[in-house]
Amino acid sequence: MTRDALTSEPPVPSGAHCCICGQWTVAPVVIGYSSASGPAFVTHRVCPQHLNTRGPCTTDHGSDT
Numbered sequence: 633m634t635r636d637a638l639t640s641e642p643p644v645p646s647g648a649h650c651c652i653c654g655q656w657t658v659a660p661v662v663i664g665y666s667s668a669s670g671p672a673f674v675t676h677r678v679c680p681q682h683l684n685t686r687g688p689c690t691t692d693h694g695s696d697t
Contacts (some may be wrong), residue, residue: 653679
């Protein structure tokens with residue numbers, strides 16, 4: 633083990649916010665894409681519990697990476 637392994641920041645958790653409930657999920661499911669501005673696209677993801685649920689997207693996609 634190295635000193636850097638002990639003092640570095642932990643990795644960023646993987647996952648995404650659910651478009652229906654807004655909660656963070658580590659197992660997001662892609663349900664669609666939409667056009668943002670210009671050639672940019674937004675990926676819509678939901679948690680497994682909301683896979684068959686319809687409703688408006690509540691996620692702020694401005695902070696997505």
